[in-house]
Amino acid sequence: MSDATEQTQFDIVVVGGGIVGLSMALLLAQQEMGWRVLVLEARSGHPNNDNEPFDARTTALSSHSRNLFEALGLWPAMQKYASHIHSIHVSDRGHVGMARLHAADASVDALGFVMENHIMVDALGQSLVRAKIPIFWSTTVSAVTLGIDGVTLNLGHKQPHVSAKLLVVADGGASETAAKLGIHTANDDLEQKALVANIGLAKTHAGIAYERFTAAGPLALLPLTACAGSPRAALVWTQATARIDALMQLDDVDFIGALQEEFGYRCGVFKSVGMRACYPINTSVAEEQIRHRVVLVGNSAHHLHPVAGQGLNLALRDVASLAERLARARTEGLDYASVKVLEQYRKSRFEDQRRVIGFTQHVPKLFANRSPVWITGRNTGLLALDLMAPMRRRFMHFGMVGQPSSERHV
Template structure:
């Protein structure tokens, strides 16, 4: 690592003099002030020498210009990645009194911010409840279209099923919201949270009692220290690799094309998931009678769909979907991205946690990726807040073990289910086609299995449910 993360021990040193004084023996540490370009010190093991270094740094603090010394900013929790998932975690913990910091590479209102792109996000009912608990739902609801019914079918075959909000006794099975609206709502909730942006991680060192980081902010670098480091960055994460997390990765050989269209006869509140020979085709209702299209196809086919003229694209979509909503018109901008499963082999390690896409990047079938990440947020926020409330360690082994126990079952089931669906519905083998069509018919005929699956995908299943998943703030009186 290019710079010292240094001769700093003990809880919260209030003064640079004390920052230089070691109260116990530490291994040799090399510090190199490469950004300011002037100080280089080698600290050998031994109380006397470390004490001298402490006095020297103290004198620098008093007599030297600011560029001749560096301080360390101390936090309870640092979140690397301030997108939808990382930002939601920061919003959830903002009222707890914990010292928080968000490190984000891209300015939140920049067109380059990947979390706030052209996509729409399918929010489950459980995700609505989490946002209610955090206090963000009123800012999201105005631009969100409810999903009250879902029609699932296999193109050209007899299998189909449907899901209806009335069977579940809820106002909606879920909602469709533009990623940009979600991002702006989350940014509004981060007003009281320190955010380093644009910033990038230069180095990290994990110790038994803390994590030391060096972060580039603008043309300068800063040293940070935290009791828990959370990575909430995307699936292709250099941060995750830098932290030493191994992953299991599987490419599906498909890409997702996303766009919007306006049907001749829109059906407000009704979403469609149609399985075709090339992959799933989802149409999700939006405001103003528009529909979001998520069309999965082989990589070369997706590129062809993206580059076609509007007329050719609409003709292809009409052929795949049919005329259930009449003719399609006014296609929006078309984007494609590759589909793969990326799964961290262990989402937590000493002083470290992965959440959202950093822990599990899923196929978009059934729209579970962001919802699963938001349930990570609800569980981690609860165990961290409880540890802080009880005077415990938010990044300690016990805290992270509780988080792992809360999330294991849900993560395992959703990852397995989405992966199975992604593989099952592109398999052309005749017995597999018959089996999946019979399965859909069975779900349509028997409500109990259908309700079990619906509850899981709504994010309301499971025995141990954190407060946020029930629409409650982390603590009574906050929220």
């Protein structure tokens, strides 16, 4: 990606070149409205830099997210890395309740698409180069000054400062940029971590995604595309911090043994495990998502529990709506970075965000409760879900695929 630009004045500066920030920049470029966009990213941009954390996460993309990548022209290159979810198997360890959700029940080809995050970041990054959007690597914001007409950012970069009409904050959970603006987040440190790793399987996963709730936290196994002909699945194992730290220390053989013990054999024998990484589960929601000339998106705005795979899908719906709202305001000759316009965006996203945030906060707590009354209730619920097609359909439109039914075909 190019980082050479003498320009210091932009329409929109996006801080954070993760999937959400890059998608936002590309959505603007795609509008062909001549937006002058700049992306600032803390990473160096050098591939395989061992000093930087590798994004080892894998995402279950909803069909809305898939369609967004299609609209950005990225899906044809991405799709060979996307594994289709044909069914979802939800269970409660040690109890009878279990639910199976099938794509056929919702009359769709797939309930979602599983893809490794680094594939998406690479595809978005290459597209950014083609769209000639500049990116300053190894750059963070050292100070932000908000004015009536614009925002000025001081950078620890060869370019000392840049200014823009609108600042889009997309630098992830625990956003440094939001903190510099004095924007507080309501944090909920669950004292848990999610361990992620790719697991080699002895038999094909048949497109089944498993979500298994255990006393100590949820365990998801998502179907991945095969590697050199060998079937693989992506593990997301959420547990108390101490337990994850211990699991990280195990050698591969003991780790696979512990996983097989916890998960059982419904996906066959686990043959191997790839690189393990873990992510703290600090869920947070920003107390302000917009200000005059500022908008927060992605994990900076709402950092959700990974259960049910909703965080990125929600954030992509947000940026799609934001880009559209900005374009409309500009076409109408309005100040697109004014509170008035940004408030319209916030209001339009309120209900979807409220429902998804509530759902992801509720589910882990529901399954963590070991009281017999709760166990009976949720097992009855899971069994009912398995038996009743209409209820199952409603769950599917809101559950792991994470999209309200009204936005299914966007």
